[in-house]
Amino acid sequence: MINPKNLPIPSIQRLPRYLRLLEEAKARGERVVSCTRIAEDLGQLSVQVRKDLAITGVTGRPKVGYRIDELVEAIRNFLGWNQTTNAFLVGVGNLGSAILNYGGFVAHGLNVVGVFDSNPTLCGKMVNGHKIIPFAEMLDYVKMLNGYGASVQMGVITVPAVAAQEVADKLVKSGVRGIWNYAPTVLELPDHVVCENVKLSESFAVLTSRMRNRDS
Amino acid sequence: MINPKNLPIPSIQRLPRYLRLLEEAKARGERVVSCTRIAEDLGQLSVQVRKDLAITGVTGRPKVGYRIDELVEAIRNFLGWNQTTNAFLVGVGNLGSAILNYGGFVAHGLNVVGVFDSNPTLCGKMVNGHKIIPFAEMLDYVKMLNGYGASVQMGVITVPAVAAQEVADKLVKSGVRGIWNYAPTVLELPDHVVCENVKLSESFAVLTSRMRNRDS
DNA sequence: TAGATTGTTAATCGATTAACAATC
DNA sequence: TAGATTGTTAATCGATTAACAATC
Numbered sequence: 104m105i106n107p108k109n110l111p112i113p114s115i116q117r118l119p120r121y122l123r124l125l126e127e128a129k130a131r132g133e134r135v136v137s138c139t140r141i142a143e144d145l146g147q148l149s150v151q152v153r154k155d156l157a158i159t160g161v162t163g164r165p166k167v168g169y170r171i172d173e174l175v176e177a178i179r180n181f182l183g184w185n186q187t188t189n190a191f192l193v194g195v196g197n198l199g200s201a202i203l204n205y206g207g208f209v210a211h212g213l214n215v216v217g218v219f220d221s222n223p224t225l226c227g228k229m230v231n232g233h234k235i236i237p238f239a240e241m242l243d244y245v246k247m248l249n250g251y252g253a254s255v256q257m258g259v260i261t262v263p264a265v266a267a268q269e270v271a272d273k274l275v276k277s278g279v280r281g282i283w284n285y286a287p288t289v290l291e292l293p294d295h296v297v298c299e300n301v302k303l304s305e306s307f308a309v310l311t312s313r314m315r316n317r318d319s
Numbered sequence: 320m321i322n323p324k325n326l327p328i329p330s331i332q333r334l335p336r337y338l339r340l341l342e343e344a345k346a347r348g349e350r351v352v353s354c355t356r357i358a359e360d361l362g363q364l365s366v367q368v369r370k371d372l373a374i375t376g377v378t379g380r381p382k383v384g385y386r387i388d389e390l391v392e393a394i395r396n397f398l399g400w401n402q403t404t405n406a407f408l409v410g411v412g413n414l415g416s417a418i419l420n421y422g423g424f425v426a427h428g429l430n431v432v433g434v435f436d437s438n439p440t441l442c443g444k445m446v447n448g449h450k451i452i453p454f455a456e457m458l459d460y461v462k463m464l465n466g467y468g469a470s471v472q473m474g475v476i477t478v479p480a481v482a483a484q485e486v487a488d489k490l491v492k493s494g495v496r497g498i499w500n501y502a503p504t505v506l507e508l509p510d511h512v513v514c515e516n517v518k519l520s521e522s523f524a525v526l527t528s529r530m531r532n533r534d535s
Numbered sequence: 536t537a538g539a540t541t542g543t544t545a546a547t548c549g550a551t552t553a554a555c556a557a558t559c
Numbered sequence: 560t561a562g563a564t565t566g567t568t569a570a571t572c573g574a575t576t577a578a579c580a581a582t583c
Contacts, residue, residue, distance in 0.1 A: 111550060115528050116521040123480075123503060137564065145505055150552065153565065165558045165565045182524050183531035197417035204413045207503075208523060256530070264339075281530040283523065287339060287423075289361055297533070299526035301519065305332040307424060307499065308398050310515035312331050314472065314497040315399035317513065327574060353540065364576065369541065381541045381582045539583095546577065553570065559563095 114155040115182075120145060121155065122178045129171050137168035187214040189255050191277065193270045194262035195220045195235055198285055202259060203231045216255060217244055221266075238270070245277045257281045264288045330371040331398075336361060337371065338394045345387050353384035403430040405471050407493065409486045410478035411436045411451055414501055418475060419447045432471060433460055437482075454486070461493045473497045480504045 124144060128136055138156070142149035156169065161177035163169040179185040192199055192215055202208065203215065218230060221238040228235050236244055248254065258274030260267055260282060267286035274282060281297045284290060292298055340360055344352055354372070358365035372385065377393040379385040395401040408415055408431055418424065419431065434446060437454040444451050452460055464470065474490030476483055476498060483502035490498060497513045500506060508514055 110528075110532065112525060113550070115525050116518065118528075119503070119520040119524045120505070139564075148552065149564090150566095151550095154551085154567095157566075163565055166563050167559070168564070181528060181532070183527040184524075188527060188530070197413065197420045201413035201417045207520065211520070211523060212527065213523075257526070281526050283526050287335070289336070297526060297529045299522050299529070301522050302332065303517065304335040304423065304427070306515050306517050307427060307429075308335045308400075309328060309331050310473070310497050310499050310513060311399040311404060311428065312326075312334075312397060313513045313515070314404070316326065316397070317496075329574070355540075365540090366542095366576065367574095370543095370575085373542075379541055382539050383583070384540070541580105541582075543580085544578085546575100548575070549573090551570100551572070554568085556565105556567085558565075 110158050114158055117147075117151075117155050118159070118178050118182060121152070122175065122182075122184075125171050125175050125178070129175060134171055135168045136171055136174070138163070140168070182211070184211040186212055188212045188257050188281075189214050189216045189253065190257040190259055190283075191215070191217040191219060191241070191255050191274060191279070192233075192259040192261065193219045193238060193241075193274070194260065194266075195222075195225055195230055196261060199259075199261035200230055202261065203233060213257075215259075216248065216253065217241070238273075241273050241277060255279055257283060260284045260286050262286060326374050330374055333363075333367075333371050334375070334394050334398060337368070338391065338398075338400075341387050341391050341394070345391060350387055351384045352387055352390070354379070356384070398427070400427040402428055404428045404473050404497075405430050405432045405469065406473040406475055406499075407431070407433040407435060407457070407471050407490060407495070408449075408475040408477065409435045409454060409457075409490070410476065410482075411438075411441055411446055412477060415475075415477035416446055418477065419449060429473075431475075432464065432469065433457070454489075457489050457493060471495055473499060476500045476502050478502060 121141060124141060138149040138152040142152045156174065159177040159181040161169065161174055190213055192203060195218060203218065215233060217236060218233040219236050219238045219241055220226060225235050226237045245255065255277055256279060258279040260270050262270050264286045267284065267288040268290060271282060271290045271292060275293060275296055279296065282290065282292065283299055285301045287304055290298055337357060340357060354365040354368040358368045372390065375393040375397040377385060377390055406429055408419060411434060431449060433452060434449040435452050435454045435457055436442060441451050442453045461471065471493055472495060474495040476486050478486050480502045483500065483504040484506060487498060487506045487508060491509060491512055495512065498506065499515055501517045503520055506514055
């Protein structure tokens with residue numbers, strides 16, 4: 104029973120879109136919104152929006168719609184975006200730096216508490232306020248963190264494919280329960296660790312294949 | 320009839336994984352591989368691998384398997400990765416720089432022929448051999464390109480969400496047939512332009528929600 | 536040959552869409 | 560009240576998985 108709550112992944116993936124739309128509406132001073140409206144704006148069917156919103160547990164009122172405040176709160180709560188998630192990031196290349204410098208995920212609770220790289224010329228340098236720590240010192244750093252009553256919940260992997268599994272193993276030892284993997288690798292992980300792969304090549308493949316195989 | 324060839328998106332998305340595995344096997348000197356082997360390595364069912372490979376038009380031999388050379392060629396051809404795709408990249412923040420500095424997509428045919436930003440302090444600077452051109456000058460640049468017999472086929476959008484639609488419009492005017500959109504926006508585009516959105520927040524949402532809603 | 540593997544047709548599963556009753 | 564909207568059950572659609580025949 105892997106997914107006892109029966110939450111469709113596609114629905115979860117659509118929630119951030121709704122959230123963005125709702126926050127915009129809220130910023131414009133709106134208080135209430137209907138599925139019909141959301142669906143129109145995003146080019147979907149209203150029934151799909153309704154089903155998706157239902158998984159967050161929120162209920163609307165017939166003829167009226169949903170209270171925006173309540174909906175925003177429910178989505179953020181469902182996604183875990185209203186609490187901070189302590190994370191390590193490993194691999195301070197361009198991609199890793201992009202994530203560290205981008206504010207968007209911080210707004211969703213991402214709290215980077217350790218940045219690592221195995222390149223000695225990078226170690227000691229700062230990236231957006233984070234000092235780069237030698238990868239080899241990760242477990243010592245975790246001990247130190249635990250000593251302060253803190254812990255790490257998530258690992259972000261932005262290293263080349265060949266190094267990804269080794270990094271994942273050490274992140275697991277560090278106690279993470281989730282891994283956000285940007286490397287194009289299928290990771291071997293214990294059951295209690297959730298993994299989400301960012302599919303960049305996959306996305307590129309869909310685009311180029313559609314450009315190529317379009318009718319013709 | 321949007322998808323006349325009936326090519327499942329999930330299958331297309333799995334092709335890059337197979338390609339990676341096959342190129343590794345090729346590098347090790349192997350000549351032939353079976354679906355059973357591929358499936359084992361990637362933790363899937365062999366029948367799914369077989370169906371996926373079938374969409375590239377390649378056929379295997381019972382008891383033997385597939386010729387790796389042939390398979391690599393067929394996948395690369397199907398994805399359009401054995402030909403160069405001229406592209407503009409707009410938005411030279413960390414994410415844009417990451418894409419420009421990463422060699423992976425070049426190996427898949429991505430050929431950046433123009434890099435743009437609207438920030439005047441960035442314009443004129445170089446990123447990985449590309450001079451940053453003012454966004455306002457894009458259409459003039461296209462004319463110049465066309466004068467040399469070149470054209471642009473793809474646009475990569477790595478600007479903040481608010482600017483994405485404007486950028487998309489100008490890319491369409493520049494003649495792109497495909498857009499690779501990293502901004503969290505639903506773009507309005509003419510029918511002849513294919514769009515693929517990179518789902519970063521969506522991916523983060525799946526991870527955090529699974530970390531949060533795990534049984535419990 | 537026997538057995539492993541491909542290719543294909545049928546069954547299952549899950550997500551989307553349609554239909555409709557409930558309700559404010 | 561009438562009509563818009565929600566919530567839910569049923570039908571459809573597409574992808575995955577199972578079953579099996581073909582073949583080297």
